[in-house]
Amino acid sequence: GNSVTQMEGPVTLSEEAFLTINCTYTATGYPSLFWYVQYPGEGLQLLLKATKADDKGSNKGFEATYRKETTSFHLEKGSVQVSDSAVYFCALKEGGGNQGGKLIFGQGTELSVKP
Amino acid sequence: GAVVSQHPSRVICKSGTSVKIECRSLDFQATTMFWYRQFPKKSLMLMATSNEGSKATYEQGVEKDKFLINHASLTLSTLTVTSAHPEDSSFYICSASPTDTQYFGPGTRLTVL
Numbered sequence: 001g002n003s004v005t006q007m008e009g010p011v012t013l014s015e016e017a018f019l020t021i022n023c024t025y026t027a028t029g030y031p032s033l034f035w036y037v038q039y040p041g042e043g044l045q046l047l048l049k050a051t052k053a054d055d056k057g058s059n060k061g062f063e064a065t066y067r068k069e070t071t072s073f074h075l076e077k078g079s080v081q082v083s084d085s086a087v088y089f090c091a092l093k094e095g096g097g098n099q100g101g102k103l104i105f106g107q108g109t110e111l112s113v114k115p
Numbered sequence: 116g117a118v119v120s121q122h123p124s125r126v127i128c129k130s131g132t133s134v135k136i137e138c139r140s141l142d143f144q145a146t147t148m149f150w151y152r153q154f155p156k157k158s159l160m161l162m163a164t165s166n167e168g169s170k171a172t173y174e175q176g177v178e179k180d181k182f183l184i185n186h187a188s189l190t191l192s193t194l195t196v197t198s199a200h201p202e203d204s205s206f207y208i209c210s211a212s213p214t215d216t217q218y219f220g221p222g223t224r225l226t227v228l
Contacts (some may be wrong), residue, residue: 043219
């Protein structure tokens, strides 16, 4: 079945460091890929998405490129801030089309940014 | 983006009682909503898919008689945890989608004493 694997956390970085959180997936067909962020005690917020191969999603300095050849969707940010401390989830949506289908989540990666 | 709300945000109840959690799509209609459960420092586990006007679809291992789902309108789905026990304590999150992207509610922290 479909699955998503993320690098294990926690990841601890100093402010202004470069961030990479690896995400790989297994899926049949052509899933859409997402990164969500969860701040403590809150629900999930959409960070960015990509719906087809070679698409690059970007938001708030974060970006990720849909790589079909390596089945990856790694999250990157050039210079992290303390306010980026949160848990990041990679997810895929089964099936194509414009309807909100079932999401398969990775295990989440906790990021802690120190001043 | 689209807005999904949940109520209550936090609830504490005694063992054996039932608790209802509401999930609303505030600025769009949703024929389908999803209910997730999240344990501390863990990922989200899909519990069920709520379908407006029909029965919910439960994931394997989720007790449908324990977690009752009702999707009576295009903007409201409810999850009722029946005869709650301490092991049901968790963070419950719903989501809904007006397009190809799911938007999540802020979550409900359930504590069963």
